[in-house]
Each structure stands twice: as C-alpha cells, then as structure tokens.
Amino acid sequence: MFLRGLLVCLLFSSTASAHVVMEALKATDQSQVSAWHYRVTSFENAKLKSVGVFDPAKEKKQQWLLESFEGRVPTEKETRKFLDKMESADQEKLSEQVDEKSLQAIDAGNNPRRWRFHMRKDADLRGVPPEKIAGIITLSEKGDLQRVEYSNIEAFRVKLILKMNHIVAVTEYEKQANGDNLVKSEAVETDVSVMGKDISLKLRTDYQMLRHQ
Known part of the structure; x- marks a missing residue:
C-alpha cells in the first residue's frame, strides 16, 4: 500500500510540474509582441x-x-x-507545439527548471516532420519560459533534393517590466545536403525591445 501511494504521489507531482511548464508556454504565447x-x-x-x-x-x-x-x-x-x-510572419503558439504528455524533468527536486519534450503530432513546423524534432525547455527561477532548444532526432528529407542532416535551434526569452515574456534571440545551426552537396549554415537574430506602445 505504501509503495502504491508513493507512486501515485510521484505521478501527481510530475503531472503538476508539467502543468507549470505548459502555463509558462501559454503565458509567452499571450505576450503582445506587436505592441x-x-x-x-x-x-x-x-x-x-x-x-x-x-x-x-x-x-x-x-x-x-x-x-x-x-x-x-x-x-x-x-x-x-x-x-x-x-x-x-506568424507568431508561433508554443503551447500548441509541445506535447505535454512527453514532458520529462531533467533536474532533480520539486521545482525542476529543465524539461525534455517531443513535439505534438499535429504541430505545424512548416514542412518539418514533428516526430523528427525533440528538445529541452528551460524555465527561470520564477517559472517564466527562459529558453527552448530544438534538435532533430535523426536525419530527414524536407524535399526530394534537400536532406536535413543536423539542426539545432535555440530561442531565448526575456521577461519585460510590464509582464510580457518576449523573444530575446534566436539561433539556428544546420548541416544539410542539397543534391549530394553538404552545406553548413549558422543564423542568429537578436531582438532589442525599445519601448512599449
């Protein structure tokens, strides 16, 4: 009975913590970058x-x-x-991309900050198969979304002549004074094969918030 009760407690704790992650994603989705x-x-x-x-x-x-x-x-x-x-450009809804059931805490303790995740099967990744992508979500000490890292599980083809061998994409977020949690930077590193030719590319975009409307 004790073991059963312990397992139920651990399962509930994990589910509750995963819910905190999804709430952080939803809060970021609701931030008004257009303002x-x-x-x-x-x-x-x-x-x-x-x-x-x-x-x-x-x-x-x-x-x-x-x-x-x-x-x-x-x-x-x-x-x-x-x-x-x-x-x-459309603002991506993070909460509609991450499979909540796949969330697994990396850190020990009652308030883990880093979580592994898989994409939802119906996630719109603009031609990239969702099942080929996984990643890590990092929360701040206050529970706000701080970083999302995506990477491919295995190589895949986007088009007949384009094969994606390796991709790592990192998006970092920063909480603003008014409560909005906005993108601070985006970075992508890719190794692809186009008609048999290997190409490496590194992209980075930095966002500097100047004022709120």
Whole structure:
C-alpha cells in the first residue's frame, strides 16, 4: 500500500510540474509582441545580414523599416523581400507545439527548471516532420519560459533534393517590466545536403525591445 501511494504521489507531482511548464508556454504565447517598438538584427555565419525596426505607432504599411542590409543601404528589392517576410510572419503558439504528455524533468527536486519534450503530432513546423524534432525547455527561477532548444532526432528529407542532416535551434526569452515574456534571440545551426552537396549554415537574430506602445 505504501509503495502504491508513493507512486501515485510521484505521478501527481510530475503531472503538476508539467502543468507549470505548459502555463509558462501559454503565458509567452499571450505576450503582445506587436505592441512593442523593437530592433531586429540578423547574422548569417557570424556576418551582419540585416537590421530592421518595427514601430507599432506607425501606419500598418509603414511599421517595418529595413535600416541596413549587409552593412549598406538596402536596395528596393531587398527592402521588399524583407517587408514581405516580416509582414507575413506568424507568431508561433508554443503551447500548441509541445506535447505535454512527453514532458520529462531533467533536474532533480520539486521545482525542476529543465524539461525534455517531443513535439505534438499535429504541430505545424512548416514542412518539418514533428516526430523528427525533440528538445529541452528551460524555465527561470520564477517559472517564466527562459529558453527552448530544438534538435532533430535523426536525419530527414524536407524535399526530394534537400536532406536535413543536423539542426539545432535555440530561442531565448526575456521577461519585460510590464509582464510580457518576449523573444530575446534566436539561433539556428544546420548541416544539410542539397543534391549530394553538404552545406553548413549558422543564423542568429537578436531582438532589442525599445519601448512599449
């Protein structure tokens, strides 16, 4: 009876803790990034790629500005491509991607900060098979989402000519004074094969929050 009671207690504790992780994901999903004025700086293989600014105080079609591209004044084509990309970008719902039942604490104790997870089978990863991706979620000491690391379990094909051999994507978050938990940086390292040719690529994007609307 004692052993049975202990197992039930441990199971309940694990479920309750996993619920805390999902609440942290939902709180981040609800943060209003569109209400912030911020600067986005992107790098490709450690070289500056672009610097753009989002200002919600401006008219809808003027909210995004590409300040520079590869260290120079951007061309009209580069500006248009940047604007199309940023205006069509959707904020991902983390709580709709992570399979709550797969959450497993890495740290010991009653308040683990790091959790392993798998993706939900119906998660929309823009062509990447959800079953090929797993990762680690890190919470802050206060229970806010601090970091999500994704990596592939095995190699897979995105297209007939494109094979994804290795991918590691890390997103870091920072709690703002008003309670919003927003993306601080994103980094992706990939090793792919395109028509038999191996290519490595490192991308990083930093977000600087300037003011709240």
